[in-house]
Amino acid sequence: MGVELDxxxxxxxxxxxxxxxxxxxLHEKYSLLLCNSLAAIHLIPLGSVYKAEELIALQRVYQLKGITLLQLWQDVWHSxxxxxxxxxxxxxxLNKRLHGRKAKVISINQQQADVFLNDNHLQGSAKSRYKYxxxxxxxxxxxACFSNVRYMKKIAAGYRSVELIRFATRMGFTVTGGxxxxxxxxxxxxxPDDVMSYAxxxxxxxxxxxQSGFKLTEITPPAAIWLRREDMQRFFSHRLPAGALPGGDVNHLAVPESGFIPVFNTGNLKYVLFLNS
Structure with a gap:
């Protein structure tokens, strides 16, 4: 079968x-693209009635076949x-390779990080404390961008954790050892005593x-997200602009007059690199 001509x-x-x-x-009711038998892309239109649990189950089916399934929403492709x-x-x-050992490690500022990440990271940039x-x-x-040090008193007195917030290479390149x-x-x-990050x-x-020695410590649940139609920008409910939804309704039901429509993700994999164990 063919994909929709839009x-x-x-x-x-x-x-x-x-x-x-x-x-x-088609895999049952899902529209997919299979790429070189290594990856498949699930094409998700806005307004779909899928549930996150369905998409996670679909992902597992392909993972067992050795195929990475990517969940591509219509708005993400657009933007x-x-x-x-x-x-x-x-x-x-298919990336070209650069040797990380030939490069110089430098500190950069937030503006430099913003430019690079907005150009090269799928989720764009994010605020961070340390940027290299x-x-x-x-x-x-x-x-690579990291959070400020977070003291984890529940683990041990003086225990220090840092979050890896973003990592990206120049598009089209894999930086070996980077x-x-x-x-x-x-x-x-x-x-720090550990480095935490989310996939x-x-x-x-x-x-x-x-492959870098991180341990999977948690699988976070799918998150409800609001998409602003006019600019295809996504917002978690707690970060919606003031007055975005009539009556402050954040129950993730479509509110046509608001200009926002509900979407979701399939959650995150939380990884931790323990450094002193």
Missing amino acids: WQGSVFLALKDKGIEVEPF RSAQVLSRVESVLG ALELEGELVAV FSRLMKHMIKTIG DRDWSLGNAYQ
Whole structure:
């Protein structure tokens, strides 16, 4: 069967233009694109009646086949198509390789991090306390951003934890050893007892964290999200602009007159790298 000749068709054509073999097909009621037998993309239209639990179950079916299933919502394709294509290429192992050992570790400011992450990370930038980059021939090729130190008194007196908030490489490239170099620099500089991070289940199985020695400690539940139609911007309920929904209704029911529609994600995988155990 063919995909719909609108945004779904544009995903299909964009992948073909990248030279990626794509096979569109239906899995029960789900519209998917299979890419090189290594990854599949589930095309989710706005207004769908799917439930998060269904999509998690679908993901598991393909994981058992050795296929990474990516959950692609219509609004994400609309607003971040270049980053989506880059993520697919990365999953398929099509990136060019740069050697992280040849790069220089530097500190950067929030503005520099914003520019790099908005260009190269699927979720864009985020505020952070510590920001480091790998610079090669005068250009940034990888960026890692971390939270401030958090004291975890419930674990032990003086126990210090840091969250890895964002990591990204330049689109189209895998920086060999880059993640490890930036992590080691942060650990040497700040000296935490652990580093925590989240893998978005819509886009990741957490393999990169596991390969770097992180341990899976929690699977967080799916989150309800509001999408503002006018600019395709997503908001968690607690971060909605004041007065966004009539009467402050955040029960995740569609409120047509508000200009917001409900979507969701499939949750996160929480990973922790324990440094003193």
